[in-house]
Amino acid sequence: MGYTQRIIDELTKRYADQPEFIQAAEEVLTSIAEAVDANPAYEEAAVLERLVEPERVVMFRVPWVDDAGRVQVNRGFRVQFNSALGPYKGGLRLHPSVNLSILKFLGFEQIFKNALTTLPIGGGKGGSDFDPKGKSDREVMTFCQSFMTELARHIGSDTDVPAGDIGTGAREIGYLFGQYKRLRNEFTGVLTGKGLGWGGSLARTEATGYGLVYFVQELLAHRGEKLAGKRVNISGSGNVATYAAEKARELGACVQTMSDSTGWIYEEGGIDLAAVHEIKEVRRARLSEYAKTHPSCTYTEGRGVWSIPCDIALPCATQNELLLEDARTLVEQGVSVVAEGANMPTTLDATEYLIDAGIAFCPGKAANAGGVAVSALEMTQNSERLAWTFDEVDAKLQEIIVGIYRGASEAAERFGKPGNLVVGANIAAFEKVSAAMLAQGIV
Template sequence: MSHTSNQDQLLEWLSGQYAEQTEYLQAVDEIVNDIMPVANVHDDYKKCDVVRRLCVPERIIQFSVQWMNDNNEIEIHRGWRVQHNGLIGPYKGGLRFHPTVNESILKFLAFEQTFKNALTGLPMGGAKGGSDFNPKGRSNNEIMRFCQAFMGELQRHIGSHTDVPAGDINVSSREIGFLYGEYRRIHNQFEGTLTGKDISFGGSHVRTEATGFGLIYMLEAVLAEHDEQLEGKCVGVSGAGNVALHAALKAVTKNAIVVSLSNSRGCLIKKDGFSESDIRWAIENNASYNNVLTALADESSADAVWQENKKPWGQTMDICLPCATQNELDENDATQLKDNGVKYVLEGANMPCTSEAQRVFADARIPFVPGKASNAGGVALSGLEMAQNATFSRDSWEALDNELQSIMQHIHQQCVEEGKDGDFIHYAKGANIAAFRRLADAMVAQGV
């Protein structure tokens, strides 16, 4: 394969090696489509074969996690760490514990994370990891023992200047605490090797809220760019986890009307909008219920309606915020949203909109902001937590929240500069190109 290979040849080369890794190939296809024209007019990028090298992870670590459950039975799970790219800083990205975790999903997440981290302006490379272990229904002791066994393997490959994992789906402050405790015992060092830690041992204010709050700060920047404001807008949110609930909370406190939340079993619709107390109740009680949304329907009022096995995208809304999981919003959903007059779509999850859905929004000239830009608030705060750990300091809530807002505005500005096309802004294209330039320049500067 020559250095000047075009997009089709690159994708054919990758598909030949990873044909079964559909999520990874989808992520590559979406980004390469935007960055290849930039690479093709830059001789240094072509000479260093930058695009192809950025698509392939630098390192994939797979290991066995062997541990004993409460019945004194040995269980064996698979664990991974995909260290995709370390050009501009230590590898950085979350850990996900979920039965669906596999190499393709982690490769796509690590690839996206590389571009997301580059957008923040902070010195962080891209990575992702996790296990097919499902913590749902497990005792606290079982989760602790699994985390300790997982870290017993992972600890060989991470460190504050090497790779700094964080949480992701099913890995919250509890799991981070168990993981960090094991790392500290093994290495006899207190260092910023994990982010998302509890505030009592090196954690940061605003980290829990950062992804959801950052999504709303990005939304405000997008609205301001279009001479609009959030107050009074009808907002549809999918998901019922950390990102969805904190995005809903921030939107409600800014007088938006949040009409939906959802999970894998259905959606909860409240047409006159959830109250701030509704959202705070869901945040506080999320871990106490098998389905916090049906519990919220009972707790809230008669006008909150639970719809079994439904998505929220049939509702009329000004703003769509998919915050659940990858490929949750498909072409039919996008068409329905378009027909119902949606004006803006911002991803709170990683790649929740399928390629076909994104095309529907693009064809209708609906501003669409991809997750690598709109949900970068979480990793941005992780970067700030790393800085605090390195200097043995703790910044105030207000200072960190202001810094988060500044970073989201910086990301928005990059998207506008690289994605503006007349009176329309291709946010996805702008995000991809801005991140690519930073990564490509670093690769050329560091040599082959």
């Protein structure tokens, strides 16, 4: 039995109750097996055993008082996975589905995503099963203050720098930062995604969506193609989906679909993104409202975004949303590129099917790394007490994304898997992290 398979088997047995984490670990370890086997030093130093175990997992209760005066209790987490390359870096997710398995899956992925940026940041993730939807500002503030009261013991600008994620937007980051500042009596870049007037970075909001499209643009350029004229299907209507749609349209593509948790819209001539923004961001309503003012649009309840023929598919909603049956439909209808805007939105069997079918598949750890890249650039601006212009940040973002594509593509070529960006991205990231781990000894 090979080294990587042994580790996969041990993990599967030890963490049978953590399917999301096992899925992420298996995907990575399987794809880097050839690189690992080529260097006996990895097994001798137990690199994989150390890589798949978080350096630290913090779990804590979060008591808070709602508007009715009742005491509520949620669970808080921070998974500090790997700091070989720099301070832990990863978002705080506030959603009822949050549990240790999901956060370990996200934190493990974050190690490799952050390594691909070539910026000095390690991997981590955290959050709570608290749901900010339907809560008043006072309730959200009370929760965030209680959450940060414990989390503040474990983070710092040179230790662990959390960011936003699902459920953690500008409002929540503001409350969290305010409580950290109050507790520690210091104004430091301990959180990213801050307001522009107090340490935030321009282009951070757009970064993940823009970066996703820049990645696809670079891939197409290597084929001698352009984004202009391509039909693009997008799932989701949140931050990533919205700005991916905006940048794709800016570069001449036709964005045909978007979705939310209840249904999806299809407009053959291209979606009116200003209307989507007004519905989702201003009114915070459902996409079904779009069809009421756009008669050429088709609105459908439930799933179905991937049933519409397209050239490029950008899953930007949530994990495991693009299933094997969806992959088959996309291939049958002529898709040429699938790029992940969300974290692992494509199931393993669907990923394998797309790659075997010769589709250019862009894994999330590479394609959606724009958000964490600009978060790291925010850390740099905070350290220098400077604020860069939008164009400066956007130019650095494009440079980083192009570098990620080229690094992943080169690694895939080197190991005899040309065009396989899953293998290429995982190997390129693993080589960087493992080199640092070996250099730093058994820690």
